[in-house]
Amino acid sequence: MSAVSPTIVRIGAHSVFGRRRGILLFLLPLVLVGLAVLVRALVGEDLRSTEDTLYGLGLAVVVPLVALLATTGVLAPEIDDGSISYLLAKPISRHTIVASKLLVAWACVLVFGALPMLVAGLVLLLGQPEVGFAFAVGSLAGGLAYCSLFALLSVMTRHAVVIGLLYLLLWEGLLGGLLDGVRWLSVTRWAAAITEQVAGQVTLVDDLGFTYAVVATVVVVVLGGWLTGRRLQAFNLTGDE
Amino acid sequence: MSSIVLDHVSRWYRNVVAVNDVSMTIGPGVTGLLGPNGAGKSTLIALMSGFLAPSSGTVTLDDEPLWRNEQVYRKIGLVPEREALFDYLTGRQFVVANAELHGLPDPGAAAQHAIALVEMDDAQDRVIATYSKGMRQRIKMASSLVHQPAVLLLDEPFNGMDPRQRIHLMDLLRHMGAEGRTVLFSSHILEEVEQVARQIEVVVAGRHAASGDFGAIRRLMTDRPNRFVLRTDDDRTLASVLLADPSVRGARLRGDGGIELEASDFGRFSEVLPRLAREHGVRLLEVTPTDESLESVFAYLVSA
Structure with missing residues (x-):
């Protein structure tokens, strides 16, 4: 049996872009690149302001939001209204269904998260293209982990978007900024550590090893996806009747 | 020929018992699952289609468990009561997708055949969002028939259908029953059930209240x-x-x-x-x- 189903990928893409919030996926990278143009015009080519813009807005806001919109768009509405039963009432492994849906979300992260980060990086610091490239790689890693996390959230609760936003705001944002130890359990900071390693010359987080960041990211990507599949195996059509 | 067997099945949600110690066998032919709203019909269909685990007892299809066993869907076609569909697809795209997901060798031809069976040829290229309730019901039906299942489970299939569509669907179910398929549909209307079903299973308040051919059930009721x-x-x-x-x-x-x-x-x-x-x-x-x-x-x- 194949790992992904082209049919589910196709339906997933329809699902993300067939709804109004799909427009947000186009708006978020526009905001990022627009701000990069503004910063470049005001400050000129500057490593520090590039780091601040790509980390503060890109890695910490745009990439997680793209992952949240794409993943919940591809899973949550179908679970909410029960139409996922048309996918589940088929002789297909639940893990194949999840992998197919995650593939759509990952493609969104690549197109609306990582590539705009590369573009914004080039706009901000054309003389050092490796910085933009490193942020694109970090975005992709963080985006993949966020997708798995939000996929699991989508099959666990009907309020995946709200809880996802609260998580980003409170855990990744507020507590991540206040408490140093949060970095060990923060997807955004793992993505930042990966970016640091690839770029070689930027400083984003203190004292978080590259190897740890990669392993933690891989664990979240794989475990989140697998648990999502497990959860779908026990999907109840009748809900909380 | 396939049979679904429920053996002392109960299902409860926290403290609420939805299905209470039900044993029944659904064999080839058309069976009507009759009961008032809230009697547990949808819960029973969810149990029979592998979308709910029994709290106690067993539900099997040809001796295979239904829960956490996706291979049973090769034999089962399910028409859920909920109306939600992939509204952004056309009717044809939706049925073709269902055929592809079943791994059929010629999904296009299988979809066309199923669409013709439910008389949706004319509207097949319209987006599902524009469909009436009856059309949605029929395209759901087509999606569940596309792999010609041995077992067809339908939850309140006549809801929202006009009289002509109703008669057509009744004919279709009778025909499938006559072919030796196991067809089970739920309804809260006795007249609806006795027009199609050879066998009627009555559920009330989660209990299996009566079982028999429509003559016996009609006598019990009148x-x-x-x-x-x-x-x-x-x-x-x-x-x-x-x-x-x-x-x-x-x-x-x-x-x-x-x-x-x-x-x-x-x-x-x-x-x-x-x-x-x-x-x-x-x-x-x-x-x-x-x-x-x-x-x-x-x-x-x-x-x-």
Whole structure:
């Protein structure tokens, strides 16, 4: 049996872009690149302001939001209204269904998260293209982990978007900024550590090893996806009747 | 030929029992699952389609468990009650996708065949969001038939259909039953069920209340005490002559006028009432059944 189903990928893409919030996926990278143009015009080519813009807005806001919109768009509405039963009432492994849906979300992260980060990086610091490239790689890693996390959230609760936003705001944002130890359990900071390693010359987080960041990211990507599949195996059509 | 067997199945949600110790076998042919709203029909169909785990007991399809076993969907077609579909796809795209997900060798041809069966050829290229309730029901039906399943489970399939579509779907179900497929559909309307189903399973308040062919179920439901309120221009006379008839179990004069009456044989009572009234010169002003709701019929069945 194949790992992904082209049919589910196709339906997933329809699902993300067939709804109004799909427009947000186009708006978020526009905001990022627009701000990069503004910063470049005001400050000129500057490593520090590039780091601040790509980390503060890109890695910490745009990439997680793209992952949240794409993943919940591809899973949550179908679970909410029960139409996922048309996918589940088929002789297909639940893990194949999840992998197919995650593939759509990952493609969104690549197109609306990582590539705009590369573009914004080039706009901000054309003389050092490796910085933009490193942020694109970090975005992709963080985006993949966020997708798995939000996929699991989508099959666990009907309020995946709200809880996802609260998580980003409170855990990744507020507590991540206040408490140093949060970095060990923060997807955004793992993505930042990966970016640091690839770029070689930027400083984003203190004292978080590259190897740890990669392993933690891989664990979240794989475990989140697998648990999502497990959860779908026990999907109840009748809900909380 | 496939059979679904429920063996002492119960399902509860926290403290609420939705299905209570139900044992039944659904074999080839058309079976109607009859019961009032909230009786547990959808829960039973979810159990039979592998979308709910029994809290106790077992549900099997040809001796295979249904829960956490996606391979059973090679044999099962499911038409859920919920209307939600992939609204952004056209009807044809939706049915083709279902055929592809079943791994059929020629999904396009299989989809076309299923769409033709439910007479949706003309609307197949329209987006599902524009469909009426009846059209949605039919495209759901096409998606569940696309792999020609041995078992077809339908939850309230006639809801939202106009009379012509209803007759067409009934013909289709009868035809599938005659082909030896196992077809089960739920409904809360006895007339609907007895027009199609050979076998009827009645569920009330989560319990398996009755089982049999439609004749047996119809007799159970009609040969029960029926209550009426009569208004006439001479209550006393009519009450006394009716009490003498064996079809009437009891009669009581109401303080504010009228007769409260309980008939034990509905068929005979409906025949003798106008005749006796005419013979004794009593004018019938009003005959109102007071417990004709399906719920009261079901309640009677459970207590019987």
